[in-house]
Amino acid sequence: KNEVEQSPQNLTAQEGEFITINCSYSVGISALHWLQQHPGGGIVSLFMLSSGKKKHGRLIATINIQEKHSSLHITASHPRDSAVYICAVMEYGNKLVFGAGTILRVKS
Amino acid sequence: DAGVTQSPTHLIKTRGQQVTLRCSPISGHKSVSWYQQVLGQGPQFIFQYYEKEERGRGNFPDRFSARQFPNYSSELNVNALLLGDSALYLCASTTRSGYEQYFGPGTRLTVT
Numbered sequence: 001k002n003e004v005e006q007s008p009q010n011l012t013a014q015e016g017e018f019i020t021i022n023c024s025y026s027v028g029i030s031a032l033h034w035l036q037q038h039p040g041g042g043i044v045s046l047f048m049l050s051s052g053k054k055k056h057g058r059l060i061a062t063i064n065i066q067e068k069h070s071s072l073h074i075t076a077s078h079p080r081d082s083a084v085y086i087c088a089v090m091e092y093g094n095k096l097v098f099g100a101g102t103i104l105r106v107k108s
Numbered sequence: 109d110a111g112v113t114q115s116p117t118h119l120i121k122t123r124g125q126q127v128t129l130r131c132s133p134i135s136g137h138k139s140v141s142w143y144q145q146v147l148g149q150g151p152q153f154i155f156q157y158y159e160k161e162e163r164g165r166g167n168f169p170d171r172f173s174a175r176q177f178p179n180y181s182s183e184l185n186v187n188a189l190l191l192g193d194s195a196l197y198l199c200a201s202t203t204r205s206g207y208e209q210y211f212g213p214g215t216r217l218t219v220t
Contacts (some may be wrong), residue, residue: 004150033209038181041145041196043192086150088209095164096141096209098150 003027006087006099013106019074021102023087026068034061034072036083037101043086046072077106093102110135112201112212115206120218129184129215133201137210139163140182142174142190143198145214151198157160192218 005024013019023032034046046052047061049070054061058077063070074081087099113132121127133140139158139198143151156164157176172215186193199212 035211041198041216043151043214043215044199045209045211047213083171095156095166095186096143096151097153098143100150 002100003097004087004099006085006090006102008102009100011105012103012105013077015078015106015108017077017106019077019081019104019106020072021072021085021087021104023070023072023099024068025070025087025089025097027089027091027097029089030092031095032063032070033088034070035086035088037086038083046085074104079106079108082106112199112210114197114199114212114215116215117213118216118218120220122220123189123191125189126185126187127189127217127220129197130181131184131212131215133199134179134210137201137203138180139202140176140180141200141202141209142182142184143200144168145196145198146192147195154184155176157173171212189219191219193217209213 006044007022032048033048035043037043049063058075060073084101088096088099115130127183141156142154145151153166155174160176171187174184196216198214200209
């Protein structure tokens with residue numbers, strides 16, 4: 001079993017829909033990252049969370065430390081949101097462990 | 109301020125050869141981490157360096173080695189290349205706390 005599990009693996013949405021991507025982890029962590037990766041490989045850090053909730057524009061990330069679960073929400077989705085979204089947990093010792101990613105496609 | 113830079117962007121090597129990948133962190137960042145991302149999978153942790161010392165190593169064979177220089181730039185070396193080493197190699201520089209990760213654009217290595 002992978003230490004970081006994401007769901008769904010693939011997601012297709014219509015423009016304007018509300019999107020949720022889930023991440024569950026099995027190890028103790030000091031922080032959790034949500035990352036965005038576009039075709040070509042470049043990775044951008046969206047959020048780093050250690051508790052609670054963060055919001056940036058149309059993106060919202062939440063984490064429940066007790067349940068070892070985090071969600072990334074995208075409101076009013078747009079085709080430019082199409083990308084791979086990766087959950088990564090920071091284990092104690094500063095080692096990042098990544099999920100396999102969720103491939104999101106938003107159709108206009 | 110320039111972000112994390114990596115060179116080269118793309119690289120094609122033959123099995124058995126050796127390769128060196130380079131990374132320059134964001135100015136002021138003293139920690140560099142290396143990751144391997146095979147097509148269709150999430151990245152895997154290879155190494156972390158802080159202040160020129162190895163602080164973490166992932167589950168990779170000894171063919172993989174790295175070092176960090178006094179200016180905090182870093183090199184990743186892979187010897188005796190295998191087809192399975194074909195991947196995107198990502199470098200990330202971090203703040204002193206090691207929490208905020210800033211990724212470079214990656215080096216795409218193809219081994220034929």
